[in-house]
Amino acid sequence: MRFSLNFLKEFLKVDIKTDKLVSLLTMAGLEVEHFEAVGSDWVFDVEITSNRYDWLSILGIAREAAASLGKEIEVKYPKVTKTPLLKTRTIKIESLKDCPTYVARVIRGIKVSPSDTTLKERVVNCNINAINNVVDITNYCMLKWGNPLHAFDEDKIEGDIYIRRARQGEKFIGIDEKERELCPENLVIADDKKVIALAGVMGAKNTEVTESTKHILLEAAIFSPIVVRHSRRAAGLDTDSSYRFERQVFAGYLEYASSEAANLILEKCKGAFYGYAFSGKAILIKDKNLTLKLKELNEYLGIEVPKSKVKGILSSLGFKVKESGKGALSISIPAFRLDVNELVDIYEEISRIYGYDKIEPQIPQIARPLAKNEIYDFKNKIRNYLVQLGLKEIITYSMESDEALKALGYDNVIKIVNPLRKQENALRPTLLLGMIEAITYNLNRMRQGMRFFELANVYGRDKDGFCESPALSIGVAEEEGGFFYVKGALLELLKNSNITEFSFEEKSLVSFTNALELFINNKYAGFIGKLDNETADKFNLKKDLFFAQLDVNILQSESKFKVYSPISQYPAIWRDISIALHKNKKFSDVLKVINEKKEFISDYQIVDTYKGKDLPEDFAAFSLRIFYQSAERTLLSEEVDKIHNDIRKRLEQTEGIKLR
Amino acid sequence: MDAEVRRLEEELQADLQKANTAEDIEALRVKYLGRKAVINQLFAKVPSLSGEEKGKWGKNLNLLKNKITSAIEEKIKGLGSAEDKIDLSFPAKKFDKGSTHIVSVVSQEICSVFEKLGFTVVEGTEIENEWHNFSALNIPLDHPSRDAFDTFYLDIPQKNAQNGKFLLRSHTSPSQARVMNIIKPPLAVVSPGRVYRPDQVDASHSFMFHQVEGFAISEDINFAQLKGVLLNFVRLFFAPDTDLRFRPHFFPFTEPSAEVDISCFICKGKKEKCSLCKGKGWIEILGCGMIHPKVLKNCNIDPKKYRGFAFGMGVERPAMLKYGINDIRLFYENDVKFLEQF
Incomplete structure (x- = not known):
């Protein structure tokens, strides 16, 4: 999100240099990614973490800046007018789960024109296009309070207002002039005849405020974050409004945002207040209370934060703090902080404003080492050993195309429901394709030394649904040795693991000629073979490939501790x-x-x-x-x-x- | 006879002057000491000399022979060796060596730093379910925080509602939930492995990459210890004078949370146009925090009794930083020219 310094100054006197402010905000968790001077103003691009909906308003950012500066903000709340009630239309909410609260203010006889310079600068410096005074005022108030607003051309609304799910196939043309087909995932604002807005996402072209608009209906509402998220995804949209609703907006500022917009329209666009309408649940704002023990806070963080600091930080962030017995504070969490629910959330508030840099590093005593992870150690051991033998480790993708796997005789592979590309839509049950790709890549570049191995998991289905187990592949291209190179590497590996009870059996395997299967203690442990010409052609491999794949679990479970064998002192x-x-x-x-x-x-x-x-x-x-x-x-x-x-x-x- | 000897000596001096190679000296040796050498012809004359003369010339010729021998030996020493001189600028032997993939090298390096502090390596599984990948870690369904963890889903039939759909893990954090469910604290674990996210491949993105997750749980773990453990890591992994900065951030599974930056090890934070840190002086390398009590509770660990910290980092990114690799695709192309550099 982008905000500007001049806008911030509506809430807070800033008397430090801009780069100092940037570093304070960044170190408090509001990361400034970029900032620059624009005219007499400064603009800041900040990364808003997904928990801080309140930072999607200048008010929230000002509160944060104030806490970092050790100051308090000054908020001028607007005059809220709720009379007379609107009698000409009714607002009908289909489900309070989708839309708990909906407020409308109608203003008649206005003059729509371009905004004055200050208003324009406010919205433009926050990365929103200036349209006309009415639209700019709604955006200004959204930026200021965090509550998205929408103004309809009231003359174009036919009958009552409905907040309901869209019907399958219902048409919607947004103010971006694109036509979309809606579905029941979309929540819409409609009148008796048509859809007039995609709720919380975008207004419709048919009721857009233009230079000829005389009467407007100003909408302020709370929509379900999940509904807005699904709706805007289904419509393929992401707007300033949906971005805020998805992260939740604070109902406590709904009337302020709406009233300030109405007041400004009356001031700048003339016209007269015509009526107020409310539908849904009454807005109840309740602060949450928690008791914080200083000892626990300090144990958790590993530092000593003085009580006075704790109190100062929390009050500047809008928390109410009272002493509550020895070493304890009673804390009331302001309602606008929907993200703060538990003591650890408060610990974070205190520590980040106090400064993470004031936390002195300590080294913990790790009490009890667990049993060794044998498979991890074993994999490292065979990796190192194969490298000693002169092989190079490769890492290839775990996914392949199901068609390529089918060509190798693998039918029932685990498939990816939402693959990025067709080439990677299934989990591989073999490391062969990765090996072929690595060899081909190098052959195409006239490289030498293609004596490769890979240690990676293979995946398949079994009676429990799926299985995943570590495998080892070894592959060499013709010039780097042949079948007996791979066989030699395998034998060395078996010797290194002190596996003595093994046998090879000749076998005809799909895609291979001259294949041997390896059995360790009569358990199948893998195979070696030469890829047959037909398969090599299929994958455009221009050289003979000698390939082995082994089951690492079997190797590991059959491996034994090495014992020295005495060396004869007599000649052979x-x-x-x-x-x-x-x-x-x-x-x-x-x-x-x-x-x-x-x-x-x-x-x-x-x-x-x-x-x-x-x-x-x-x-x-x-x-x-x-x-x-x-x-x-x-x-x-x-x-x-x-x-x-x-x-x-x-x-x-x-x-x-x-x-x- | 006198004259002959004198001539021989003069000739020898001249020849010695000219002899510069082993071949020249060998020719010299044959000429003066060989079977047909002049000195042998002179020796042959001795028996025919008169008594006194015989004794004198026998002795003189022997002295002369020794003189010639030592002069030649001296000359040989001066040349260094009698062996053939070789062209030392010839290309050296190339070794056909094996190599460990740099991702394995770095992953092992990261794990071993923590193993030295008493952490144990436990690998999780790549096929996971929604519970372990998300819900247990306090990442709610349909929450914008899930956007950061776009995920590949699998067509494995779902078994129970709580575990949800099967997927390829989008981070190594599910190892936390897996380990905590089996092993009771105190514990300290690092968990390396492959992770997957549907990101279009470019110079800095890959749909498959590697991470290392680490976490420790006991009755007295604190935030300052997390900082100490990570400071120890960056100093051992990058450089002994590396500095570290905790920057507040949000992760659903930790509270408080931080992103960790290290001081730029190229410009030491002093250069305005540093190619690595772009003049910021800091490079972001990992995320961490105190394990959220909800996560402990989800994994059947009593958050009133135990506390923990957790951190997670990529493997490719530190590898790229440390070794100056500029394109993530190099890791998976397996070009021999790339592999053999490590």
Whole structure:
């Protein structure tokens, strides 16, 4: 909201420099975002927090400024005239919940013309267009008191006035000249024949006050904040009036705002007071009372605010304060402070005016640490470990398009009811698409080093409605390694978590070729695979992607504390075997034969692979190096030869394995 | 013989002068000390000399040989090393290193500052309901204060009326309600994680971002302690001379509430045209306050007995401030050139 210094001065003498005032207001919670000189005036853009409807008036801001300056404001209340009563029309409220109170004042025989300079300056400097004297006066009074007003051209009102819900499809053309179709969410002001205003939001074109207007009906009312909020949203509008009604307006100033407007119109537009009408509940203003104990206040804030300060601050804000026994104050909360209800609200009033900067920092004794959050720590551990392995962490969006997920075989995903874009209308049950996007983004920029991982939640439906669990994805593009890079990273990760009971099973998975599923202690823990070409094409991925996704909960629950394994002090001896393997056999078959007897075998590695003409058809060859080692002594060459020859013999006897 | 030796010495001096590289010296060594070297030819003459002469020249030639050897050695030392000289301006090795995402780095950094004070990390869930995201936190339905928390709703069937619709949490504050319902005070918790709001993506907005929520509840927590804990945080996270300012604000779940500004760590509040603080000298970084008694009550904690404070901050914003990152989209594009910088 924007307000001006000259307007503020109608309530308060300001004798400090403008920048000092700005900093005082900001440090009291009324944040000045911008201020500048306009002619002989200063204008201020302030951020009004949603609890302070009272700051949507110059009066409220003046009260705040006064408290910050340690002064009191001066309010001149206008003369309120309620006679004669209006006899020509009746005001009919459909529901007091929508509109508890409605007041009308009719003035006849006026002359509408442009406003004088001062009035114009008041509204324009508060960011409202000057229209004519009548409209400017209603806006001036709204700005001053916080109560929105509306003036109708009385000649154009046909019959009685109704405050009712709009009928479905009813038409409304506002003073912005746009036509809108209304619905029962909209509260309207209507006459016998037509809608004449969208209640609390905007007047209609059909009864607008123009230069030719002779008689006016001045409306002042209280509308339900929720109703105005829904109504203006349904109409796609947000006006100075709806902004105030939505945050609640104070009924106590209703008659002042209306009367001051009427008085000013009589003064500046001539004419004569014709009648007053009231409908709805009588306005009852009651102050609330609370007892404040100074000791409790000071314990809450961690400072010592002197009693005299407390009293001074509260009175300058309009609270009534009385001593009430030792160390206690009886406080009466002014009715216009609808946001102050409890002691903590009063604590805030005192502390913010006293100055948050006067609060000296303390460090609390945190009494009892809770049990560790194991999943958080575990995620940090595997994140750090994967980084050590040379992988880069990525973060991708949790939402994807349901169509893309469907293409991967996910049908029943959780959808977002109000998505921002179609590309992100569902919660992902897989981290695959994020990985594809990250790899594609980098491929398009000719980047290298796409060895990625992500730690994020995946979401799905289950019998309880939904599930959300942490997952780990690893993905590498062709040039950065292949399937065995990802498999290697997984094995390192399992080793680092001291998980020894696991197995891989070959599986055909949707969207993948060459896929393995990982089981830990017979529990499914994830998979590795190469994205198949069809899927890669679908997502415009130009390189092979090797991808793994793991269930972090399973990893964490199966992980064990690391234990040191002793290092042998004796040398290892190695022997090589050249093996040709039939395509129906796997390396794991070779390993199985070797491991039938595990004597002294400490490690193995492939040292060479070979494909050539001198191999039998359907065979592939490699050299396997086996390491033999004992923890207790140096092995003799002869005994290693014996074990090794035994392995050779067993391998030779296996179908599909030939030694070379 | 005399003349020959003298000539040899003169030639050696001249050659030594000219020799500047390891190759030159090697050639020198071959010439003067090699198998076919002149000195060896002179040695070959010694046996044919007469008795006295034999002794004298044997000794002289040996001295000469030592002199040549040490002169060459000296020359080698002067050159530094006999090894090949390499071009040290060649490009250094590039390492294929792994990297932690900067959002994870900063989030861990924030949490660990509070862990040192005795806070425990508890992660909440991203799928939440209206009760935990709003109502329990004293954010009423249909209130303008909800406008600040625009939210993505989900098509998960609603289970009970009090919990309301399912949604993606729009802040990490629901963790407060989750933790308070399970664990009784005294407690101190930080809760990091992803949050979601339907904001159009631009340089400073994203529909997904990260926050860290923190709160402590005990019988004697006070507002001054909140200030102390946060002052400790900004000094450890930003710079040891960082100053902090509490500015009154409104949050439905805290009372009193404050927005927290830190002194500009670039211009130290002294430059009029500072690119970071725009000359204000202060940068807003988080919101905080004393937990509203209604929130405690909603979470089954007796507000007459217990008090608490709470604070919430983004992760991307402090990361952007601290590392000078100018566009929030960089965090989610995952460009290798960005990732490898951290």
